[in-house]
Amino acid sequence: MILGKDGDMAEKSNKHAAIAQFAKIQRANDAKTATAEYETAAAAIRAKTERLKALRLARDAAAPPPQPAPLKRKAKKKSTDSLSEFLDDEAKEGRRG
Secondary structure: OOOOHHHHHHHHHHHHHHHHHHHHHHHHHHHHHHHHHHHHHHHHHHHHHHHHHHHHHHHHHHOOOOOOOOOOOOOOOOOOOOHHHHHHHHHHOOOOO
16 A cells, blocks of 8 residues: 555654654653652651651750850959050050051
8 A cells, every 4th residue: 555645744743643642651650750759758858857856855855965164254454554564465465566
């Protein structure tokens, strides 16, 4: 059976439509697979986070963390030095050059 130009075009059009339909189905399947993998990973992360939080809370309840030591401030020396002595002290400490 010999097909003319119209028959060839119709056959090519059907072939392209079938390829396009197959590609669309393949993309949909890929999207479903990717979504399932994402949701599985997210559920695993949530479960791990909950487990670690429970462990941290249990640890903190058993032995609360120590309070940080208060900051010690350097005591200012009361001085009745003259201005020139004060400036000399500042220069020695590197504050004035």
